[in-house]
Amino acid sequence: MHLALFLTHAGSHLAGWRHPLAENGNALDIRYYQRLAQRAEAAKLDLLFVADKLALDDIHGGDFEAAVTWRPSGSPEPLALLSALSVLTERIGLGATISTSYHQPYHVARQFATLDHFSGGRAAWNAVTSVNDGEARNFGLERHLGHAERYTRAGEFIELVRTLWDTWEDDALIVDKASGRYADASRIHYADHQGEHFRVRGPLNLPRPPQGHPVLIQAGVSGTFQALAASNAEVIFPVQSSLEKARAFYRQFKRQVLDAGRQADAVKVLPGLYPIVADSDQQAQDLAGELDELIQPLAGLAFMSASMNYDLAQHDPEAPVPDIRDFIQGSKGRFDVVIGNAIEAGWSLRQLGRWYASSLAFAKLVGSPKSVAEQMEQWLQEDAADGFVVMPPYSPGGAERFLDQVVPELQRRGVFRREYQGSTLREHLGLRVPAPSRIKAR
Amino acid sequence: MHLALFLTHAGSHLAGWRHPLAENGNALDIRYYQRLAQRAEAAKLDLLFVADKLALDDIHGGDFEAAVTWRPSGSPEPLALLSALSVLTERIGLGATISTSYHQPYHVARQFATLDHFSGGRAAWNAVTSVNDGEARNFGLERHLGHAERYTRAGEFIELVRTLWDTWEDDALIVDKASGRYADASRIHYADHQGEHFRVRGPLNLPRPPQGHPVLIQAGVSGTFQALAASNAEVIFPVQSSLEKARAFYRQFKRQVLDAGRQADAVKVLPGLYPIVADSDQQAQDLAGELDELIQPLAGLAFMSASMNYDLAQHDPEAPVPDIRDFIQGSKGRFDVVIGNAIEAGWSLRQLGRWYASSLAFAKLVGSPKSVAEQMEQWLQEDAADGFVVMPPYSPGGAERFLDQVVPELQRRGVFRREYQGSTLREHLGLRVPAPSRIKAR
Numbered sequence: 001m002h003l004a005l006f007l008t009h010a011g012s013h014l015a016g017w018r019h020p021l022a023e024n025g026n027a028l029d030i031r032y033y034q035r036l037a038q039r040a041e042a043a044k045l046d047l048l049f050v051a052d053k054l055a056l057d058d059i060h061g062g063d064f065e066a067a068v069t070w071r072p073s074g075s076p077e078p079l080a081l082l083s084a085l086s087v088l089t090e091r092i093g094l095g096a097t098i099s100t101s102y103h104q105p106y107h108v109a110r111q112f113a114t115l116d117h118f119s120g121g122r123a124a125w126n127a128v129t130s131v132n133d134g135e136a137r138n139f140g141l142e143r144h145l146g147h148a149e150r151y152t153r154a155g156e157f158i159e160l161v162r163t164l165w166d167t168w169e170d171d172a173l174i175v176d177k178a179s180g181r182y183a184d185a186s187r188i189h190y191a192d193h194q195g196e197h198f199r200v201r202g203p204l205n206l207p208r209p210p211q212g213h214p215v216l217i218q219a220g221v222s223g224t225f226q227a228l229a230a231s232n233a234e235v236i237f238p239v240q241s242s243l244e245k246a247r248a249f250y251r252q253f254k255r256q257v258l259d260a261g262r263q264a265d266a267v268k269v270l271p272g273l274y275p276i277v278a279d280s281d282q283q284a285q286d287l288a289g290e291l292d293e294l295i296q297p298l299a300g301l302a303f304m305s306a307s308m309n310y311d312l313a314q315h316d317p318e319a320p321v322p323d324i325r326d327f328i329q330g331s332k333g334r335f336d337v338v339i340g341n342a343i344e345a346g347w348s349l350r351q352l353g354r355w356y357a358s359s360l361a362f363a364k365l366v367g368s369p370k371s372v373a374e375q376m377e378q379w380l381q382e383d384a385a386d387g388f389v390v391m392p393p394y395s396p397g398g399a400e401r402f403l404d405q406v407v408p409e410l411q412r413r414g415v416f417r418r419e420y421q422g423s424t425l426r427e428h429l430g431l432r433v434p435a436p437s438r439i440k441a442r
Numbered sequence: 443m444h445l446a447l448f449l450t451h452a453g454s455h456l457a458g459w460r461h462p463l464a465e466n467g468n469a470l471d472i473r474y475y476q477r478l479a480q481r482a483e484a485a486k487l488d489l490l491f492v493a494d495k496l497a498l499d500d501i502h503g504g505d506f507e508a509a510v511t512w513r514p515s516g517s518p519e520p521l522a523l524l525s526a527l528s529v530l531t532e533r534i535g536l537g538a539t540i541s542t543s544y545h546q547p548y549h550v551a552r553q554f555a556t557l558d559h560f561s562g563g564r565a566a567w568n569a570v571t572s573v574n575d576g577e578a579r580n581f582g583l584e585r586h587l588g589h590a591e592r593y594t595r596a597g598e599f600i601e602l603v604r605t606l607w608d609t610w611e612d613d614a615l616i617v618d619k620a621s622g623r624y625a626d627a628s629r630i631h632y633a634d635h636q637g638e639h640f641r642v643r644g645p646l647n648l649p650r651p652p653q654g655h656p657v658l659i660q661a662g663v664s665g666t667f668q669a670l671a672a673s674n675a676e677v678i679f680p681v682q683s684s685l686e687k688a689r690a691f692y693r694q695f696k697r698q699v700l701d702a703g704r705q706a707d708a709v710k711v712l713p714g715l716y717p718i719v720a721d722s723d724q725q726a727q728d729l730a731g732e733l734d735e736l737i738q739p740l741a742g743l744a745f746m747s748a749s750m751n752y753d754l755a756q757h758d759p760e761a762p763v764p765d766i767r768d769f770i771q772g773s774k775g776r777f778d779v780v781i782g783n784a785i786e787a788g789w790s791l792r793q794l795g796r797w798y799a800s801s802l803a804f805a806k807l808v809g810s811p812k813s814v815a816e817q818m819e820q821w822l823q824e825d826a827a828d829g830f831v832v833m834p835p836y837s838p839g840g841a842e843r844f845l846d847q848v849v850p851e852l853q854r855r856g857v858f859r860r861e862y863q864g865s866t867l868r869e870h871l872g873l874r875v876p877a878p879s880r881i882k883a884r
Contacts, residue, residue, distance in 0.1 A: 018619040025617060028559030028648060030529055054548065056630070056647050064645070065627040072624055074610070074648040077549075080556040083525035087472055103549070106496065106580040107519075114522040117470030137643040138548040168516070175467060177460040180738055182514055185507040188498070201579040203506070205498050206470060206516040296622055 001380055001415045002268055002387030002429055003407075004049040004095065004237075005040040005399060007033060007081075012274065013393035014071045014303060014357035015294035021397020027074050030084050036396055037085045040092055043403040044417050046428045047093025047124060048085065049217075049237070049389055050078040054102055055134035057306030061313035066302035079111045086119035093425030095124035095217055095235075100157040101150055102130055102139045108157075109164035109204055116209035121424030123214035125161075126237070129154050131330035132309040144309055147332060151224045156195045158216065158232055163191045165213050166436040167203035211426050212433040221249070222333030230256035233267050234431050237389050239334045239361050240271040243375075246363070246384035265386075268429055272362035273376070273388040277401045281367045288366050291393055292358050297350045300357030308335045317350040334361060362391060373409035380415060443822055443857045444710055444829030444871055445849070446491040446537065446679075447482040447841060449475060449523075454716065455835030456513045456745060456799035457736035463839020469516050472526050478838055479527045482534055485845040486859050488870045489535025489566060490527065491659075491679070491831055492520040496544055497576035499748030503755035508744035521553045528561040535867030537566035537659055537677075542599040543592055544572055544581045550599075551606035551646055558651035563866030565656035566677070567603075571596050573772035574751035586751055589774060593666045598637045600658065600674055605633045607655050608878040609645035653868050654875040663691070664775030672698035675709050676873050679831050681776045681803050682713040685817075688805070688826035707828075710871055714804040715818070715830040719843045723809045730808050733835055734800050739792045742799030750777045759792040776803060804833060815851035822857060 009027035010017030017024070023032055037048055052075075057067035067073060078096035086094055094115060098108055108125070116123035129150035130136075136144045145153065172187040191202030218225065218233040229236050230253065238253075240246035254264045276291070278284040297317070305312045309330040315322055321342040328335045338361050342352045358364075365372045379385045392398035410416035426433055451469035452459030459466070465474055479490055494517075499509035509515055520538035528536055536557060540550055550567070558565035571592035572578075578586045587595065614629035633644030660667065660675040671678050672695065680695075682688035696706045718733070720726040739759070747754045751772040757764055763784040770777045780803050784794045800806075807814045821827045834840035852858035868875055 015622070017617075017624065018622060020619075024619065026559075028556065030560040034529070053647070055643075056645055063627075064630065068625040068627050068630055069623055074615075074625070076559065076648065077552045077556040079522060080525040080553055080560065083522040084529045084560055087476070087526045087530055102546075104544075104546075104581060107545070107549075110519045111522055114470065114519040117468075117518065118472040118522065118526055134643075137641075139546060140641045173516075175459075177462075177464075177466065180457070180460060180736065181511055182459065183510040183516070185505075185510050188506065188510055199579075199582045201497075201576075203498055205495070206518065294622065 001376070001410060002046045002270060003416065004047045004270060004389040005036070005045050006049050006051065006272070006389050006391040007036060008395055009075060010072045011394035011398055012360060012391040013291050014299045015291060015296065016394035016398065017072050018294045019291060019394040019397065022394040023396055027072060028076055032396070033081060033085060034088050036399055037089050037092065039400055039403050041089050043407040044420055045092055046387070047095050047425055048082070049095045049126065050081055050097060052078045052097040052099070053135065053306070054099060054130060055132070055138050057302055058134045059132050059309060059311050060302035060305035062311065066298045067306065070296040070299035070302070079115065083115055083118060086115060086122065091420045091423060093122045093124055093215070093428060094119055095126055095215070097126040097128055099128050099130040099135070100154040101145050102135060105157050105160045105198055106164065106200055109161045110206065112214045113165060113204065113206055113209045116211055116214045117206070121210035121426065123209065123211065124217050124235070124425055125214050126217040126219060127154060127158055128219060131307050134306065144329060147224060147329065151228055153197045155228055155232070156197050160191070160193050160195065160198055160200060162213055163193060163437055164200070164202055164204040165209055167191055168208045169436060170208050173207060208436070211424055212436070215425050215429065215431060220331070220333055225333060226253060226256055229267070230260040235268045235270055235429065238269065238271050240384070241361055241363055243379055243382065243384050246271055246379065247382055250384050266431070268386040270387045270389050271385050272391050274359050274362050274364040274391050274393055275372050275402050275406060276364060276366040276393055277369055277372055277398070277406060279368060281371055284366045284368060288364070292354070295354050295357045297353035297357065300353035300355070301349065304335070304353070304356050307331050312349060315349055317353070318348050321347050321349055321352050369405035369409045372406050373413060376410065377413055377415050443818070443852060444488045444712060445858065446489045446712060446831040447478070447487050448491050448493065448714070448831050448833040449478060450837055451517060452514045453836035453840055454802060454833040455733050456741045457733060457738065458836035458840065459514050460736045461733060461836040461839065464836040465838055469514060470518055474838070475523060475527060476530050478841055479531050479534065481842055481845050483531050485849040486862055487534055488829070489537050489867055490524070491537045491568065492523055492539060494520045494539040494541070495577065496541060496572060497574070497580050499744055500576045501574050501751060501753050502744035502747035504753065508740045509748065512738040512741035512744070521557065525557055525560060528557060528564065533862045533865060535564045535566055535657070535870060536561055537568055537657070539568040539570055541570050541572040541577070542596040543587050544577060547599050547602045547640055548606065548642055551603045552648065554656045555607060555646065555648055555651045558653055558656045559648070563652035563868065565651065565653065566659050566867055567656050568659040568661060568679070569596060569600055570661060573749050576748065586771060589666060589771065593670055595639045597670055597674070598639050602633070602635050602637065602640055602642060604655055605635060605879055606642070606644055606646040607651055609633055610648070610650045611878060612650050615649060650878070653866055654878070657867050657871065657873060662773070662775055667775060668695060668698055671709070672702040677710045677712055677871065680711065680713050682826070683803055683805055685821055685824065685826050688713055688821060689824055692826050708873070710828040712829045712831050713827050714833050716801050716804050716806040716833050716835055717814050717844050717848060718806060718808040718835055719811055719814055719840070719848060721810060723813055726808045726810060730806070734796070737796050737799045739795035739799065742795035742797070743791065746777070746795070746798050749773050754791060757791055759795070760790050763789050763791055763794050811847035811851045814848050815855060818852065819855055819857050
């Protein structure tokens, strides 16, 4: 089983920050992240995972009031965070979310290559396509790129970044003081990329990363996403609300990976998971209830509006959920399902907001350490997952409870490592180091 | 006296890496930078300074062969480097070079705000406009932006980044678990920037940096540069090859600062400085000679070509330096002077390449710790500088010699601090925290 810890300031449950065991102050305090990272490493997790958005959420009602008032906002830039953590940890992987829609490939290639060097081969890139107009407006556009365009751009972006990582052959450096030769120019190559979205000559201005390529993560569930991920991703982070759905998705996705000419285990499927853990099953249920009591439904609706790029404030919150599936522009795959289920259940928008704030549509495993571990093992055994991105509902308390109580239970059951065997993230995940792409000499 | 340490992998002298006391291996090894940063902090320096270029130098002869063969190339992305160093140091400032020509203001504002938060107020941004076509070609352009356009873009970029830092008022966070209110939306503002080069709505997605604004550094000497810097910069890093020239520049620049409506000491002038230090003056002269013996003139000519965005390979290296001043597109201010002086001295291109490789046109102070300290003090007393960016010719040996031998001599003379008085870079430099710009509520 592979495990990532989803790093947040105060937890993934939208009211988690109000829990007594949640952090209560500065989201930019690196010591808070250091503490969590080192605890996760002591528990031998595969990697840390940092999400990102490029704007305050301001789709709901056309401003950011609901988003900033009722839940934590303001967070560090992911690569700066992971660079800092790279020197405070030794073995755990470091995964950062960076958008292919609003960044430049040359910068992104350099940043991840640097992180991979600093960490001795522990970097991973979660390549996303961003979700809403608020993000577009911070980069000179009025509207978010359309779904299809985002994905063609993402495909070209990822291929180009990999090419840039390969512009230095592994043995390009000579560093011979006597002859004065520092590098072998014949082992460094232009990329000469001229595509639909980018023209980048290269070479990159630093040596090939220790992992060859930092690990590529992708998050999503839409059909367009799956096609891209089946050919490119090495880890995927899908939203799956139940074991049954996860099993069906897993089977189908692994088939796509095979169809793309890759081995099924070349991509690890790590669904997001909300563990709510207490000493007994009953206490865990009580804790889940306490957390849900703290929810402001507006926080959920504002988050959903931002993720869908659709303003839910235009509808009466007490009326039944309207069928807006044709208008979802953001995380389409996820919200087609969420909205469909809510309509079927006959919920009001307010009910939907509450439900979404409580889990963000991820699977919630509630129980004692033993019963949470049991359920996780079941997902593995029934081919619903290769592991999980663990999203503590409140933090650091909820994260530490998982690491201190559930991980040892998984180790006792023999489904999770007791010690790191390798030193790179690829080694932790059992992924091969990619051979350099053949870049032709001019 | 204010002192910055210019961080490089193996030294600023282009053959410095061949010296026995230079680092000899991996330019991406964070432990090397950690060692230097901690030594500089123990010596109570104001800040670390990291330069940057966005391409391998490939103007000379139209490819990167000369640049990668004869001197170190390949270096970490500056913000990743300083984020890592922010958690390995406690007091020293952290200055990174980021180009306004090939980055996006929203990303840059976030990255420096994050660095300022992680470091508790120690971030500085060296805003440069980049130098050559090789950089442009990594970002979709065929040619580098023209001198005038670069500077109007830089002015708008800097103003916009400052506005983004101010989008959160200092007391925007509430974080009240009882009421569930996390932030006060009325204290967070859109930037609504619509300029000639950028349209960015904001707000930034993190709280105002501890220093209000990270310190703004600018490097250059051209007239266009001086006009921008006199209005904006808080530290400048000019090339000055001698005390006399530095004195004239200092007097004239401080007058421009006054003309721009600012106090003269609101901008610290820190010329670059090559210290070549040994136990005696004679030994230092010998060391300088040894270093120069190791020079490959091509390394100097390739570096110059890249910095000027003009290919010197088209001229006979044995012929006198041609007057190419009308064709310099990169660091124009610096190279108008360099080329003019070389013509006056009757040098061949090869001689110029040697000379440039030896100092990059910065002032070289050669001597015992006492005599180097004496000369530095003289620059201060004669109003030629407010301090220096110290550029060790070889590293870490040359850096450590300066920190261990020259700094204590400066302390004995009472011109440099023995202890940090403040904890932020602004405090070290004696710069005030800027009041937030007034962003109107919509």
